[in-house]
Amino acid sequence: MNKLLLILFFLPLTSIGQKGFVESYLINNKGERQRIYLKEKEEVINLKNQISYYSSPNDVSIVIEPQDIREIGYVSNELVIKSTALNKINNGNPIWIRKLVHGANSLYYSSAHNLFIVEFDNILTPLYRTDKTAPPNSFLYKEQLYNSYNPNDLEILDFVEIDYSKNSLIEYFLENNLSNTATQKLKQEKQGKRxxxxxxxxxxxxxxxxxxxxxxxxxxxxxxxxxxxxxxxxxxxxxxxxxxxxxxxxxxxxxxxxxxxxxxxxxxxxxxxxxxxxxxxxxxxxxxxxxxxxxxxxxxxxxxxxxxxxxxxxxxxxxxxxxxxxxxxxxxxxxxxxxxxxxxxxxxxxxxxxxxxxxxxxxxxxxxxxxxxxxxxxxxxxxxxxx
CATH class of the missing domain: 2.40.160.20 (Porin)
Structure with a gap:
């Protein structure tokens, strides 16, 4: 029995494992699209605000930062991360933004800056949460939603219960998008069952x-x-x-x-x-x-x-x-x-x-x-x- 215990404990310690990969793509700063691989079951953007990708599953990883590419994601389009520069955000330097909802009005989020962004006609517009984050004389996010992203002509009171969170804003954009386009919530990184x-x-x-x-x-x-x-x-x-x-x-x-x-x-x-x-x-x-x-x-x-x-x-x-x-x-x-x-x-x-x-x-x-x-x-x- 003691020998069995040692085998059971040390076998996993001496094994060499490999995580799976997800077929992905990268668009470089020249607009060229490349086939790459991202590791599954881990955050694509790490704590250093970097992304590691692989030219093939057998290659070593390549580490990139926002200024290095335009876009990266899964071939299935369940994950899309863009690099963009926004006025007065991060001193105008590029940041990662993750697509949450795809539609005529697409919703993005920057975790590094706790900032939501809307894309319409290829124009990215931040949704400002408070006066501290908003430029002078600009609208805050509920006013922005009411004035600019309100295809169903909701009343002002309908915006009272909306808050500045992923769940609330994702729900809003799924229910309030132009009817002539397909609207989809992106699944993000491949996850297992709860x-x-x-x-x-x-x-x-x-x-x-x-x-x-x-x-x-x-x-x-x-x-x-x-x-x-x-x-x-x-x-x-x-x-x-x-x-x-x-x-x-x-x-x-x-x-x-x-x-x-x-x-x-x-x-x-x-x-x-x-x-x-x-x-x-x-x-x-x-x-x-x-x-x-x-x-x-x-x-x-x-x-x-x-x-x-x-x-x-x-x-x-x-x-x-x-x-x-x-x-x-x-x-x-x-x-x-x-x-x-x-x-x-x-x-x-x-x-x-x-x-x-x-x-x-x-x-x-x-x-x-x-x-x-x-x-x-x-x-x-x-x-x-x-x-």
Missing amino acids: FNLAINSGYVSHSIKPISSDLTNKDINSSGYKIGIKAYYNVDPLKGQLHLFAGINYYSNVSGSSSAVSFAGSSLSRDFINSLDFGYQSIDLGLIYNMHKFENFTIAPHLSFELTSLSSNNSFKVIDSDDQVVFTTDDIDNPVIINLGLNITYKDKLSFTANYGKIFNFVAGEELRDYQFNGNRLTLGLEYNIY
């Missing part, structure tokens, strides 16, 4: 050793199966690395026996048989980290905390060599299991799972006489993403 649901099943092997002061006990080994369902929450849909999950599991009965001896090695030694039988269900809470992404495979270690609930038909017995029961109880506490494991997932659908669990708080009996158990569990299985 929620996923998966079913799983597998082979389970338990190894449980009774601990008592008067007997030397061997492990009780038992194998069976499990079935379960698990819900995943993607903490960052863009990068898709960290997921939280909650699962419900059913395990087949754990049933087995092992030998025990009292006064081992002396003339007073006696042989006994430990017999254990129980079934359980569990709720599993944990996190999984997609550490490496290959073209078709993802390697992800996971850690979880499992709360169990034992079924009603449980028993632990100690039987002597004359087949006499010297100890028996059906009072077995619900154990807690800490799990460490690894998922290898093919095309974000089918996963092979390997999981080692350490069993805690496992006690059979009552205060006057009880048995503690040291236990561990190995699970090998498959998981299929159904949503």
Whole structure:
């Protein structure tokens, strides 16, 4: 088991992964269009206000700034980023602006300056939020919308609830654009789902050793199966690395026996048989980290905390060599299991799972006489993403 733990932990650390790429385009300052590649599942504009692109997936990255190009985006047009210079913004130097809505009136946004811009007839006009950002004698954004971008002739009161945010302005431009042109909200960087649901099943092997002061006990080994369902929450849909999950599991009965001896090695030694039988269900809470992404495979270690609930038909017995029961109880506490494991997932659908669990708080009996158990569990299985 210790060797398995080392393998599960160090395998992802020693693997070399590669993120996928999205077919993209670049328009240079001469107006020439080039086919390029952008990495998926990461922000196109980094914290240094730079963009890294690739001539091919096997080439090294090329880093550019706003003054270096006119436009960059996905071939699918789900992402469009322009470089433009706006009067009195960034001292007149070019800035990145990201298209949010495509239409007769297209909406753009500059995250570096928290500024929305409208494009109409190839003319870019900033929407000014406050008097501090607006040039003297200019209108603020609600007045601009009412006066210049109001094809449905909305009344002044209709603009009261509009605020200076992506959601509010995107909704406005989707609902208030010229009817003779198609209007579309751009999806931006390729992201994963926020929620996923998966079913799983597998082979389970338990190894449980009774601990008592008067007997030397061997492990009780038992194998069976499990079935379960698990819900995943993607903490960052863009990068898709960290997921939280909650699962419900059913395990087949754990049933087995092992030998025990009292006064081992002396003339007073006696042989006994430990017999254990129980079934359980569990709720599993944990996190999984997609550490490496290959073209078709993802390697992800996971850690979880499992709360169990034992079924009603449980028993632990100690039987002597004359087949006499010297100890028996059906009072077995619900154990807690800490799990460490690894998922290898093919095309974000089918996963092979390997999981080692350490069993805690496992006690059979009552205060006057009880048995503690040291236990561990190995699970090998498959998981299929159904949503």
